[in-house]
Amino acid sequence: MKRIIASLAIGITALTGQAHAWVGGPFDNGWHSAELENGVYQANLIFKNGSGYSYFRPDQRIASDDASVPSAVDQRGSLSNRTVLYYKGISYVGSAFGTADGEAKDVQCVMNGGSESTYQTAASSQQTSAFTLASTTSTALSTTVVSSSRSFAFNGHWEAKIWQTAPSLRFKGKGELSFLSPGGTDAIAGLAFSGYSGLVNAIVTAVGNAQPGVNFPATFFSDAADAMSDLLTEMADPTTDVGAIIRQSGIDPTYENATVIKLKVTGTRRFF
Numbered sequence: 001m002k003r004i005i006a007s008l009a010i011g012i013t014a015l016t017g018q019a020h021a022w023v024g025g026p027f028d029n030g031w032h033s034a035e036l037e038n039g040v041y042q043a044n045l046i047f048k049n050g051s052g053y054s055y056f057r058p059d060q061r062i063a064s065d066d067a068s069v070p071s072a073v074d075q076r077g078s079l080s081n082r083t084v085l086y087y088k089g090i091s092y093v094g095s096a097f098g099t100a101d102g103e104a105k106d107v108q109c110v111m112n113g114g115s116e117s118t119y120q121t122a123a124s125s126q127q128t129s130a131f132t133l134a135s136t137t138s139t140a141l142s143t144t145v146v147s148s149s150r151s152f153a154f155n156g157h158w159e160a161k162i163w164q165t166a167p168s169l170r171f172k173g174k175g176e177l178s179f180l181s182p183g184g185t186d187a188i189a190g191l192a193f194s195g196y197s198g199l200v201n202a203i204v205t206a207v208g209n210a211q212p213g214v215n216f217p218a219t220f221f222s223d224a225a226d227a228m229s230d231l232l233t234e235m236a237d238p239t240t241d242v243g244a245i246i247r248q249s250g251i252d253p254t255y256e257n258a259t260v261i262k263l264k265v266t267g268t269r270r271f272f
Contacts, residue, residue, distance in 0.1 A: 038271075042054075043096075050088065052092075055080060082094075083156075087261075090152060092146065095112055105161055108157070108159045111158075115146060158175025160265050168268055171268070174265065175263050178259070
């Protein structure tokens, strides 16, 4: 009788107990094997008036090191590095760069992109005739990825916590997006700064090429110095119109003039 009761207890325990499996190998400290770190982190971005997604690999290069790839080629949008957003009627394409900390169970990502993007490739063709040797002709092919005729830009970041490691790695968290307009106050301030800087450089170039006493009077140098002093004083003085505008090109004013929205992120690590 005791044996029957013991057998029933063992059977009930076997049916109701949960099976637990270790992640990784004996030397991976309960984490996925290092051989699996070539996976791509895929994140779905959810925010008001839009949505999007990001792909990134922690070991990806920021820029291509392939010398055969023209510098004009837009490297954004690859399988292991891309961010695609839709916000208030405008589509954006850009990059995503991130890192993952397995012990802290933390994933972070930084994003950047714009509403205008093209992809260019170089195609070559050979032509031969009875009178000439074979010749190679290179042609640049351009494909529009996104276009809005607005030249908007976005920056963003998110941080997520890994809540599941087996059978697949999954994470969720929060972040924010910052949308910048080329016609905003910060852009106008940047244009004003560039214009005044160009004017100062033009004065420097003119003075360097001048020949006082031949092409210009001897007072040319002092007049140029006075003009540069007036420009620099006006740029630095916040009470002048130009000085007030230029002060809008700092980090804090740029952030205040941007459209900043909060986002939620959920994602997983995939292998292709």
